[in-house]
Amino acid sequence: MTAPRTLYDKLWDSHVVADLAGGEALLYIDRHILHEVSSPQSFVALREAGRQVRRPEAHLAVADHAVPTRARGEIADPLARAQVAELEANVAEFGLPYAALDGADQGIVHVIGPERGFTLPGTTIVCGDSHTTTHGAFGALAFGIGASEQATVMATQCLRQARAKTMNVELTGALHPLVGAKDIALALIAQIGGNGAAGYAVEYTGPAVAAMSMAARMTLCNMTIEAGSRIGLVAPDETTFAYVKGRPMAPKGAHWDAALGYWRGLASDSGAHWDKVVTLDLTAIEPQASWGTSPGQTLPISARLPDPANIIDPVERRETEKALAYMGLIGGAPLAGTVITHAFIGSCTNGRIEDLRAAAEIARGRKVSHGIKAIVVPGSAATRAQAEAEGLDRVFCAAGFEWRFAGCSMCVAMNDDRLTPGDRCASTSNRNFEGRQGPGGRTHLMSPAMAAAAAIAGCLADVRDYAP
Amino acid sequence: MKLQPFIRIAGHAAALAEDNIDTDIIFPARFLLLTTREGLGAHAFHDRRYLADGSEIADFVLNREPFREAQVLVAGANFGSGSSREQAVWALLDFGIRAVIAPGFGEIFHANCMRNGVLPLTFDAEVCAGLSAAAEAGKAFAINLEAQHVTVEGMAPLGFTLPPERREAMLNGWDETDQIVGSFGEQIAAFETVQRRSQSWLYPEDTKQ
Secondary structure, eight states, X not given: OOOOOOHHHHHHHTTEEEEOSTTEEEEEOOEEEEETTTSHHHHXXXXXXXXXOSOGGGEEEEOOSSOOSSOOSSOSSHHHHHHHHHHHHHHHHHTOOEEOTTSTTOBOHHHHHHHHTOSOTTOEEEESSGGGGGGGGGTOEEEEOOHXXXXXXXXXXXXXXXXXXXXXXXXXXXXXXTOOHHHHHHHHHHHHOTTTTTTEEEEEESHHHHXXXXXXXXXHHHGGGGGTOSEEEOOOOHHHHHHHTTOTTSOOHHHHXXXXXXXXXXXXXXXXXXXXXXXXXXXXXXOEEEOSSSTTOEEETTSBOOOGGGOOSHHHHHHHHHXXXXXXXXXXXXXXXXXXXXXXXXXXXXXXXXXXHHHHHHHTTOOOOTTOEXXXXXXXXXXXXXXXXXXXXXXXXXXXXXXXXXXXXXXXXXXXXXXXXXXXXEEOSSOOOTTTTSTTOEEEEOOHHHHHHHHHHTBOOOGGGGOO | OOXXXXXXXXXXXXXXXXXXXXXXXXXXXXGGGOOOSSSGGGGTTHHXXXXXXXXXXXXXXXXXXXXXXXXXXXEOXXXXXXXXXXXXXXXXXXXXXXXXXXXXXXXXXXXHHHHTTOEEEEOOHHHHHHXXXXXXXXXXXXXXXXXXXXXETTSOOEEOXXXXXXXXHHHHTXXXXXXXXXXXXXXXXHHHHHHHHHOGGGOHHHHOO
């Protein structure tokens, strides 16, 4: 009888190639997703060392970060065009599977991995992108890495890693219908801090998680990096298996049956040891919006902004003053009613069909407030097609939103979707860092329904006042 | 690009005593369109160093003497959080920074530092506050990886410990891919043989026509 283990323990143990000193191990990496922005230097490293890719079929490449979203076809920005061309040349040279920019499979790395069935329970998955935490929603050990590590993975299918501690984030109680996974994630980060989960592999548990769609679980795991952890997990269950079954790259026939048998044994055992347990009561969670320049600077929409005059801790007071100054806000003022210039619905956090449906429900039959630039950027070409089949594009366009092609867009502001200094955006993305959506731009993170409500109100607003 | 060994460094340290300096601040995303590793120091902390017209912001620490030549950065909590972009480390390195001292780091940034011969050292917030004040006062810093200590003019030496293999690799400038290929080739092949049998669905190349 082996001791009870967590999901993380099982994923770790099943991928150890060699134990190393100091709690480290050489871990086998089953899958690697790559995009145009973080991979060029990885291929240079391979080429300089004269190495090949060990298992080309274990990789999947796509262009998402720098691509324009107004139209497909030739990219106007010469640097972005060159970067996508370099990715295409690299995947051709090394024989890696590639989802072409003009094709039906293109999209954000963390949206197409699951959609294609490339993301599977029980696997180790890496990508040169911090939001690789997303894939943990399938019960996969998934984490972001740097370009040098990507080169190592391509050459060896292995990485040297230190074992993390385990944290159980237990979600109890029931959510208000217009409050969702994004609100939970933001409330959690506000509670434990932007580095509150550093050093831990986080697993989300409780009946609320079991009841969540895969899209909601992906949002939750995606935001785990904003709490300082590279790893967010949800145990695979019938919801997971139903999502994966039949996807183009998912196992079929006898392989499917064997995989399913294996996946059913992955959930954390009862009695497994956790290094830390955090409980969050969902009943008390309101719709959330960030007000500052790190995701932990988040409040319920009914709250007032922190007033530095009332903060005793000098470090916290200085941080609050700095964030308020960058954001152009006044301490003590209500968060709701803050006037915006832009709304962005999309990203690897909230660019899935369920997210677009939630935003469309709020936008249906209403109009974007005068002068607000509001864009909807589906997370993938398949998501875009599905939304169009459901008529969501027409709902958005009738309300005055722009309907775009898939990509990271205004989450990372590497293409022409960016804020200019002083612009203020209600955004479904994951980071409100200084300049994240463009130099001098100001970001308020929130759920898709909240962003739609803000676009209509012209200011941060409580989505519960805009119930469909 | 050849990895530089890290043995010992000495000189001024620049204090950036602010929490949550994320990799977007260290290296803004719009410069990620560059596809090289070299010459990125020009963009390090770009929006903190330069005004929109390209002129320098005089009071930013890395625009001040003697900190323009600093090899050590003393930072706040959660330094290098956020994006996985290795350009953040390449930019620091190209600027001349070989070590960062902070109460805590973004995990991916920390790993990227180790891969590039930039030494990330974690000390308590109080210790970092003292180091930050010493740095700002222009005290001389020395970091010795062989002896594993930091010495600052007028302060007692501070010890630190790296995992022995990591320390060895950094002292010698060893490349991790080379090490894995050189030492674990047989174990990787053996792992794959077993996994191929027990989880054959993970090997699409075996069934592909």
